[in-house]
Amino acid sequence: MLAGGPDAVRAVAVALPHVGRRSIVAGSAPATGIEEPARRIRITHPKEEHVAVTLSLTVNGKAVTATVDPRTLLVELIRNQLGLTGTHVGCDTGQCGACTVLLDGRAVKACNLLAAQANGASVTTIEGVAAADGTMHPMQAAFKECHGLQCGFCTPGMVMSAIDLVNRHPKASEAAIREELEGNLCRCTGYHNIVKAVQLGAASMGK
Amino acid sequence: MYAFELHHAKSVADAAALLAKTGGKALAGGQSLVAAMKLRLAQPGHVVDLSGVAELKGIRREGDHVTIGAMTRHAEVASSDVVKGAIPALAALAEGIGDRQVRNMGTLGGALANNDPAADWPAGVLGLGATVVTNKRKIAADDFFKGMYETALGADEIIVSVSFPVPKKAAYAKFPNPASRFALVGVLVAQTGSGVRVAVTGAASAVFRCKPIEDALAKSWTAAAAKAVKVSATDLNSDLHGSPAYRAHLVSVMAARAVDAAR
Ligand SMILES: Cc1cc2nc3c(=O)[nH]c(=O)nc-3n(C[C@H](O)[C@H](O)[C@H](O)COP(=O)(O)OP(=O)(O)OC[C@H]3O[C@@H](n4cnc5c(N)ncnc54)[C@H](O)[C@@H]3O)c2cc1C
Ligand code: FES
Ligand code: FES
Numbered sequence: 001m002l003a004g005g006p007d008a009v010r011a012v013a014v015a016l017p018h019v020g021r022r023s024i025v026a027g028s029a030p031a032t033g034i035e036e037p038a039r040r041i042r043i044t045h046p047k048e049e050h051v052a053v054t055l056s057l058t059v060n061g062k063a064v065t066a067t068v069d070p071r072t073l074l075v076e077l078i079r080n081q082l083g084l085t086g087t088h089v090g091c092d093t094g095q096c097g098a099c100t101v102l103l104d105g106r107a108v109k110a111c112n113l114l115a116a117q118a119n120g121a122s123v124t125t126i127e128g129v130a131a132a133d134g135t136m137h138p139m140q141a142a143f144k145e146c147h148g149l150q151c152g153f154c155t156p157g158m159v160m161s162a163i164d165l166v167n168r169h170p171k172a173s174e175a176a177i178r179e180e181l182e183g184n185l186c187r188c189t190g191y192h193n194i195v196k197a198v199q200l201g202a203a204s205m206g207k
Numbered sequence: 208m209y210a211f212e213l214h215h216a217k218s219v220a221d222a223a224a225l226l227a228k229t230g231g232k233a234l235a236g237g238q239s240l241v242a243a244m245k246l247r248l249a250q251p252g253h254v255v256d257l258s259g260v261a262e263l264k265g266i267r268r269e270g271d272h273v274t275i276g277a278m279t280r281h282a283e284v285a286s287s288d289v290v291k292g293a294i295p296a297l298a299a300l301a302e303g304i305g306d307r308q309v310r311n312m313g314t315l316g317g318a319l320a321n322n323d324p325a326a327d328w329p330a331g332v333l334g335l336g337a338t339v340v341t342n343k344r345k346i347a348a349d350d351f352f353k354g355m356y357e358t359a360l361g362a363d364e365i366i367v368s369v370s371f372p373v374p375k376k377a378a379y380a381k382f383p384n385p386a387s388r389f390a391l392v393g394v395l396v397a398q399t400g401s402g403v404r405v406a407v408t409g410a411a412s413a414v415f416r417c418k419p420i421e422d423a424l425a426k427s428w429t430a431a432a433a434k435a436v437k438v439s440a441t442d443l444n445s446d447l448h449g450s451p452a453y454r455a456h457l458v459s460v461m462a463a464r465a466v467d468a469a470r
Contacts, residue, residue, distance in 0.1 A: 070210075070212065070254070071211065094242055097306070103311075107307055107308050112242055117256070117258065164307070180307055183309065
């Protein structure tokens with residue numbers, strides 16, 4: 001265990017907000033030390049130790065630099081550090097697709113990859129799809145128009161998957177849409193209106 | 208997830224050296240490893256990211272073989288014109304893995320090293336009699352899969368690519384678990400240069416070749432011949448999704464469907 005003291009704990013809590021005080025100050029001994037401040041932050045727990053990593057990526061068109069514990073998930077970086085809470089966490093086990101974002105244009109589940117896996121990449125979240133003046137993306141508008149949501153929890157992930165789908169298959173059939181949305185679960189709608197929304201969204205995206 | 212130190216490998220040699228030095232684990236798409244680490248089923252102290260290693264990427268046709276780099280994602284295999292042209296069965300297998308988001312991250316090398324008992328790629332590799340090329344040696348598919356989540360790979364051995372001989376005919380048919388999309392039973396049938404091969408995933412603790420169906424199809428390459436084989440239920444998996452007898456039955460049924468689809 002490394003020496004640390006309260007200042008070091010505070011510094012780490014600032015640099016790594018998602019780690020949380022509990023895990024930093026857990027146990028009787030303060031378990032933190034810093035070497036080469038800002039770039040290499042070492043936290044030692046009774047069983048845990050890491051060296052922070054600095055990531056550079058583009059999120060919704062803006063350059064982002066973040067220093068994170070390597071075990072930070074992409075969805076934790078997006079929600080907790082960048083404050084973009086439109087990306088939801090439903091299952092946290094890679095099943096439901098609520099956390100879907102685009103990584104270099106490809107739909108991925110942000111709860112099932114490390115933030116470090118997005119280093120150097122371009123990430124688009126639901127906050128990044130509308131036009132600069134706030135006009136909804138055609139796929140968002142289609143979900144509204146077709147009543148493709150009820151509680152809305154799955155919707156950000158559905159919209160991101162649908163955009164990836166239409167980019168690859170602008171003329172996807174109804175059956176293909178159902179097949180392609182396999183990785184996104186909805187507890188409310190029964191999918192019918194979601195499929196209609198994706199069809200309408202595809203038509204408007206093609207215009 | 209327990210803490211770990213992250214390293215970025217620049218080459219295969221670099222990755223192997225990092226794994227040997229740290230005793231860590233390689234990271235490919237993370238679709239199995241990150242999930243296992245979150246559940247603390249895997250707790251590596253060091254993780255070596257392979258995503259920056261150019262040597263591990265790409266798909267190429269080399270004579271009567273198709274070689275696929277270990278870091279090639281399932282979605283890339285599914286949409287590859289080379290694969291669709293030479294071995295359409297493999298493109299279809301890759302397209303049936305999990306869901307879109309998983310296929311956009313998960314890789315061939317990760318799936319093989321992981322050797323999940325219900326994974327699809329092991330059936331493709333064993334069924335086609337492919338060769339797994341590592342940084343140290345070439346391993347025939349028949350020698351690669353050792354048991355549940357177990358392979359012939361050493362701790363600092365890295366899969367570089369897999370070389371698939373182009374079969375005369377092949378197809379993969381899977382009965383997916385309705386929730387996870389992993390194979391409840393998946394069967395790859397192939398007419399290869401070295402005879403008929405039939406590989407089964409999902410049914411047992413690891414992928415295996417089904418000799419009785421191979422023999423039946425060597426005599427008569429028909430769906431009826433595959434379906435007529437009564438597969439033994441001994442040592443097959445039992446869980447809430449299916450009994451050993453149900454899985455044994457499914458092996459013949461999926462083999463028959465694959466024969467019908469083979470081209
Ligand atoms: C929701 C969901 C559904 C899924 N459904 C299916 C399915 O239907 N069928 C199916 O087959 N799979 C399925 N998978 C698993 C998926 O295919 C994984 O992508 C795959 O098993 C692992 O590949 P990866 O690239 O993500 O590897 P990782 O998770 O990064 O690594 C897995 C293991 O392989 C090792 N490894 C990785 N690359 C190499 C290499 N080049 N050399 C040596 N070792 C290496 C790692 O150290 C680790 O131990 C699913 C996964 C999820 C999350
Ligand atoms: S929260 Fe990521 S898949 Fe459910
Ligand atoms: S609208 Fe409620 S989960 Fe889909």
